[in-house]
Each structure stands twice: as structure tokens, then as C-alpha cells.
Amino acid sequence: MHQRLTPATAGLLVLPxxxxxxxxxxxxxxxxxxxxxxxxxLRWALAFVLLLPLTAWLLRRGSPLWPHWRRFTILGLLGVGCYNALxxxxxxxxxxxxxxxxxxxxxxxxxxxxxxxFGQRVTSRQVLGALLSIVGVLVVLGRGDWELLSNVRLVPGDFFILLATAAWAVYSWLLLRPGDPAQVRADWAAFLMAQIVFGLGWSGLFAAxxxxxxxxxxxxxxxxIAALGYVAVGPAIVAYRSWGLGVQRVGPTIPAFFYNLTPLFAGVMSAALLGEVPRLYHAAGFVLIVGGIVVSSRR
Known part of the structure; x- marks a missing residue:
């Protein structure tokens, strides 16, 4: 049974x-x-080394990982090989x-x-929410200039992050489908390592x-060196564990709203560290994207 949102759980969900x-x-x-x-x-290779003391049993012969190699190969491709690389x-x-x-x-x-x-039934409210979110994305991609958007002058990075987002969505749907060995699914470190093992092959191939x-x-x-340490420990391991604990405590719905703090934090950090000051169209896009998610998730 899910608990109420406490300050401790809110802290867990703000950290990722x-x-x-x-x-x-x-x-x-x-x-x-x-x-x-x-x-x-390099990020995932370092994460592999850091998780190895907790998950060495997973790599042994006879581990429940190997009979499910096809599933973890696909999860590793989408979650480890593609998303962050893109x-x-x-x-x-x-x-x-x-x-x-x-x-x-x-x-x-x-x-x-x-x-x-995946045969998911879609309601009219979800369609409305999705349309609001898409308009928000278009505002961001068009830099607030509809004439620019109509001429489709997107930088390559806009295309790559759209592709990354689509890959993550497919990855998320695959996570919801049964097929993982219970011993691996019950252990957060083993479940992450199972994806890293095969994802390293994909990411190594892309790097080559x-x-x-x-x-x-x-x-x-x-x-x-400091950057590699951060991306391997923080976003890959600590965030993964904190997010999993938060979802276990309050369910998947509330964390979805915490996820949308990411662009707010990115805006503050970009202004402080990179001198990239947020613009008005960023705020408009954020309101539309979050508004769409709120509309979609309401019962």
C-alpha cells in the first residue's frame, strides 16, 4: 500500500x-x-565498476540473468546505449x-x-493533455517564434533529443511488461546492472x-575526471535508487510531477554555470508541458 507524501519522500523525489x-x-x-x-x-563503464561489489553474483554462470538475455539486450540498448548517448x-x-x-x-x-x-486505450482527456504538451515542445523548439517553427529550422540537437525521448518512452513501456526474473527485479542494483551489462556492448559499439x-x-x-565521477555516481546510480524508493512509497503518479522539476533546475544551473539565461518562451513551454501532464493524469 502506498504511503502519503512525507518530507523525507519529497526529498527523495526532488534529488533525481x-x-x-x-x-x-x-x-x-x-x-x-x-x-x-x-x-x-565511460559513464556506464564506471557505473559498472561501482555496482560490481553489490552484483557480482549476477554475472556468474547459472545466474537468472542469462536466460533473459534478449530482454535485457533490448532494455540495455534503449536505456543505456541510446538515451543518454543521444x-x-x-x-x-x-x-x-x-x-x-x-x-x-x-x-x-x-x-x-x-x-x-502496446494496445493502450486512450481517453479524450489524455489526448488533450498530450496536445498541450506537444504545443509546449513546439514553443521550445521554435524558440517562441512561430515563423521560425514554420520554416522548420531546427538545430541537430532538437532532433536528437526528440529521438532520445521516443527511445525512453519505448523503454518505459517495456519495463511495464512482465518478463524479468523475480530475483533480479527485486534488487535495484541487480536490475540496473542487468541493463548495464548489455548496454555497455551497445554504448561501446556506438563509441567505436x-x-x-x-x-x-x-x-x-x-x-x-570530476564530470565522469558525477554522471556515473549521481544521475546513473543515486538518482536511480532515490527514484525507485520514492515510487515504491507513493506510487508512480506523484513522481511524474517531480520529474518536471528537471528543466527548472537545468535553467537555474545553466544561468549560473554557463551564462545561458532562460527566455520567456522557456517558461511558456514549461507551463504547457506540465499543464498537459496534469490534464492527462487527472481522473
Whole structure:
């Protein structure tokens, strides 16, 4: 049975959006220092090493992981191999605020993908909410200029974050489908490691392709080492655990609203660390996206 939202649980649910916003800002700061696909691979390789003491049993012969390798290969592709790699790629040409605002429209993507591929019934209220969220995304992508939007002058980063959001929506639907061994699903570290094991293969393949197409050496130094430590420990492990505990306590509905604190935190961090001041169209887009989610989730 789900509990009431307490200050402690609210703290658990505020921490992941804060860390995810920091992930976007750090990804922007690493442009020119670490190639995006390589950054994603290094992030998950370090997370693998950090989780290994908790999950070594999962990698042994006879572990419940290996009979389900097909499922975790797909989850690893979408959640580990694609989502953050595409986000880091988007940040090479777009701002953290733009990227997190578009990503906050995930519920609209989930609604569309659920209706098209997973047989999800869609209500008129959900359609209205999705339309509001889509308009919010269009406001952000058009930079508040409808003439610009009509001419479809999008930067590459806008396309990549849309693709990342779609990948995350499919990943989220697959998580809802049964098929995970109970022993793995019950252990948060094992469940994350099961995806990292196969996701590292995908992210390594993408990083190798990046180097084959356009080699760019990593500018090793304390800024890069600190950034890798942050993205591996904070957004990947601490946020994952905090979010899971929060959802266990209050259910999935309330955390969805906390998730939309991400662009607010990203806006504050971008202004403080990168000098990228939020604009009026960012606020308008945020109101429309959150408004759409509120409308969709009301009974």
C-alpha cells in the first residue's frame, strides 16, 4: 500500500531531477572535451565498476540473468546505449534547458507509443493533455517564434533529443511488461546492472563508430575526471535508487510531477554555470508541458 507524501519522500523525489539537470549541464560543459558517445560509454563503464561489489553474483554462470538475455539486450540498448548517448549528442548543439524541456514531454510520447504499439486505450482527456504538451515542445523548439517553427529550422540537437525521448518512452513501456526474473527485479542494483551489462556492448559499439567516423581525443584532466565521477555516481546510480524508493512509497503518479522539476533546475544551473539565461518562451513551454501532464493524469 502506498504511503502519503512525507518530507523525507519529497526529498527523495526532488534529488533525481536535480541530478538529471546537472547531468544535462555537465554534458554541455564536456562539449569539446569528451565526444558524446564516448562520454556515455565511460559513464556506464564506471557505473559498472561501482555496482560490481553489490552484483557480482549476477554475472556468474547459472545466474537468472542469462536466460533473459534478449530482454535485457533490448532494455540495455534503449536505456543505456541510446538515451543518454543521444542526450549528450543533443547537447553539442542545443542548451541544457531546451533538452530537458523537450525530454519532460515523455508522458506525451508514452501515450502515443502506448496507443500505437502496446494496445493502450486512450481517453479524450489524455489526448488533450498530450496536445498541450506537444504545443509546449513546439514553443521550445521554435524558440517562441512561430515563423521560425514554420520554416522548420531546427538545430541537430532538437532532433536528437526528440529521438532520445521516443527511445525512453519505448523503454518505459517495456519495463511495464512482465518478463524479468523475480530475483533480479527485486534488487535495484541487480536490475540496473542487468541493463548495464548489455548496454555497455551497445554504448561501446556506438563509441567505436564515433571514433571511426571522426576521432576526437579525450582532453583528460580534473574537469573530465570530476564530470565522469558525477554522471556515473549521481544521475546513473543515486538518482536511480532515490527514484525507485520514492515510487515504491507513493506510487508512480506523484513522481511524474517531480520529474518536471528537471528543466527548472537545468535553467537555474545553466544561468549560473554557463551564462545561458532562460527566455520567456522557456517558461511558456514549461507551463504547457506540465499543464498537459496534469490534464492527462487527472481522473
Amino acid at each position: 531531477p536535480l541530478l538529471w539537470a546537472g547531468n544535462a549541464v555537465v554534458g554541455r560543459m564536456m562539449v569539446g572535451l569528451v565526444p558524446p558517445m564516448t562520454l556515455n560509454f 542526450q549528450y549528442l543533443a547537447l553539442t548543439t542545443s542548451t541544457p534547458l531546451n533538452v530537458t524541456l523537450v525530454a519532460s514531454s515523455t508522458p506525451a510520447f508514452m501515450l502515443a507509443i502506448g496507443a500505437l504499439w 563508430g564515433e571514433w571511426a567516423l571522426e576521432p576526437q581525443p579525450v582532453a583528460w584532466g580534473w574537469p573530465v
